[in-house]
Every structure is written in C-alpha cells, then in structure tokens.
Amino acid sequence: MSRIDSHQHFWIFDPVRDNWIDDSMKKIQRNFLPEDLSPLLSENQFSGCVAVQASQSEEETNFLLDLASKNDFIKGVVGWADLRSKNISERLSHFSQFEKLKGFRHVVQGEPDDFMFGTAFRNGIASLAAFNFTYDILIFHHQLPAAIDLVKIFPEQKFVIDHIAKPDIKSGDIASWKRGIEEIAKFENVWCKISGMVTEADWNNWKPSDLKPYLDVIFENFSADKLMFGSDWPVCNVASDYKELVKTLEDYMSQLSIEDQNKIWFNNVKSFYNLND
Known part of the structure; x- marks a missing residue:
C-alpha cells in the first residue's frame, strides 16, 4: 500500500521570519x-x-516550487499569495503555470476572528476556482463559525x-x-486533514487515548472519502517522531476496511490535490 503525506513543511530557519518557532x-x-x-x-x-x-x-511559494522541481517525491505544493490583493487573478494566472502548485493557504489562525468575512479575502477565494486551486483552512477551533x-x-x-481545526486537546475541551x-x-466541498493533533496535546506526556475522542469526532462526521493523513513534519517533532x-x-484505523484505510493514506490526498503519479 502506497501512502502520501498530505501536510508537511520545509524551511531554511530564519529566527526573524520564523519567530513563531520560539524557544519552547x-x-x-x-x-x-x-x-x-x-x-x-x-x-x-x-x-x-x-x-x-x-x-x-x-518567496516561500517559489522556494517550495523549486524544491518540488528537484525532488520527485514532493507531489504537490500549497503556496501563499496575497488573496486580498487587487491583482490576485493576475498572480494566480502566473502561478498556474507550475504543475505542482495545487492550492493556497493563509495563516488565518494568526488573524482576527472576522478575517474570513473580509471582502478582499473573499474576492481572493472567489478567484481560486477558475484555476482549479484548492484552499487549506488553517484556524483555531474558535474560528470555526467563520469557516x-x-x-x-x-x-x-x-x-x-x-x-x-486545532481543538484544545491538552485541556480536554471538546x-x-x-x-x-x-x-x-455537512458541506460536500470540505475535506479534513488528520494532522497537527500532537502539538495541540501535552507535548511531553500525550498518549493515544488523549487523541481518541477527537479522532472519533472527525471519523464520525467526515466519511472515509474526506479524510487524509498529514504529519505536520517537522512541527510534530516537538511532541512526537514521525514513526x-x-x-x-x-x-486507530485498524478497525476500518483496507479500502477505507487506503483512501485516508493515499487516494483522498491524490484526488483532492489532483496529484500526478
């Protein structure tokens, strides 16, 4: 069975740009x-x-596209462009020439709670479909109503x-x-990545049973056709190793059919991002 990791990062560490990576x-x-x-x-x-x-x-988008051009195992890139820009269609048209660029993301978790209601942002979202680009929703749980x-x-x-959607696993609030x-x-156009959970748990003391209630919720609400695995490597390293x-x-998935497991490890990410073999 082949697998694709739907979510990981690369960087050349810059303490100013990457100031979210603090001393903890x-x-x-x-x-x-x-x-x-x-x-x-x-x-x-x-x-x-x-x-x-x-x-x-x-620059980040170009950096990832350069890495993807040199490494066949990087099947797709989720980049950044200023979705609020007046010339967003022009920027999307430019990026559409890169076959491995599949979609875009904005770090909405760092924005005010009303960010996704903004007219300029929504104009950017409205521009994505013409280029068949996806959008990754990065939020904290309290931003779910806006999403x-x-x-x-x-x-x-x-x-x-x-x-x-970053629930507070450490506190057990659910x-x-x-x-x-x-x-x-309930919305047919929404998928979910099984990712980033250990970093919302107690980094040093989490155990699988801490994650189970949250996994139960997403498996009960998203079908096996709408879930995909993402490691969030290397961020996950603060709380876990890859293995x-x-x-x-x-x-957790040993209870599922092999067919459903294959969807979550491979098929769904491939179809969502329209990845080539």
Whole structure:
C-alpha cells in the first residue's frame, strides 16, 4: 500500500521570519529540507508528500516550487499569495503555470476572528476556482463559525481543514469544537486533514487515548472519502517522531476496511490535490 503525506513543511530557519518557532520549540529551530524528510517517508511506506507554506510570502511559494522541481517525491505544493490583493487573478494566472502548485493557504489562525468575512479575502477565494486551486483552512477551533460561513458561500471551491481545526486537546475541551466540526462536515466541498493533533496535546506526556475522542469526532462526521493523513513534519517533532505519529493512526484505523484505510493514506490526498503519479 502506497501512502502520501498530505501536510508537511520545509524551511531554511530564519529566527526573524520564523519567530513563531520560539524557544519552547528549540528542537525545530534549524533547517528542514527534502533530504531530511526523504528517509522518513521511505521508512514509513510513503511514496510522496505535499509541501505546505509556513511563511506568508511569494518567496516561500517559489522556494517550495523549486524544491518540488528537484525532488520527485514532493507531489504537490500549497503556496501563499496575497488573496486580498487587487491583482490576485493576475498572480494566480502566473502561478498556474507550475504543475505542482495545487492550492493556497493563509495563516488565518494568526488573524482576527472576522478575517474570513473580509471582502478582499473573499474576492481572493472567489478567484481560486477558475484555476482549479484548492484552499487549506488553517484556524483555531474558535474560528470555526467563520469557516462555516466561508465554505457555505463558495460551494464550488474545494476546501480542506488543516489540523482538525486545532481543538484544545491538552485541556480536554471538546464541546464547542465538536459542534463546529459536526456543522462544517455537512458541506460536500470540505475535506479534513488528520494532522497537527500532537502539538495541540501535552507535548511531553500525550498518549493515544488523549487523541481518541477527537479522532472519533472527525471519523464520525467526515466519511472515509474526506479524510487524509498529514504529519505536520517537522512541527510534530516537538511532541512526537514521525514513526510514532504514523503508528498512532495505524492503530486507530485498524478497525476500518483496507479500502477505507487506503483512501485516508493515499487516494483522498491524490484526488483532492489532483496529484500526478
């Protein structure tokens, strides 16, 4: 069975640009490049990955596209462009020449709660479909109501929720996040990445049973056709190693049919991002 990691990052560490990687995350205050990820993918039966933007610049998008052009295992790139720009269609037209560029993301978790209601941002979202670009929704759980409104307004746009919308796993708080997931999962144009969970848990003391109630919610609400695995490597390294992440999901999914497991490890990410073999 082949697998594709739907969500990971590369960077040449810059303490100013990457100031979100603070001293509590010393483990990842260094460069992470394709040669660091490639052996981990091989060891865990992954044939490829999708590289996702970590900083908000077109330079970042170009950096990831350059890496993808030199490494066949990088099957797709989720980049950044200023979706609020008046010339967003022109920028999207420019980026549409790159076959491996599949979609865009904005770090909405760092924005005010009303960000996704902004006219300029929504104009950018409205521009994506013409170029068949996807959009990754990166939010905290309390921003789910705004995300629900967004996906409702753009039924033809393909969306995927990153990191299961970042519930507060460490505290065990689940109720309001669960309500939001139940609502957003009803929309046919929304997928969800099983990613970023360990970094919302207690980094040093989490165990699979801490994640299970949250996994139960997303598996109950998103069908096996709408879920995909993402490691969030190397961010995950602050709380786990790659192998442990994969094993945790393997164990949880052992109850599923092989067909459904294959969808979550491989088929869904391939079809969502329209990846080539």
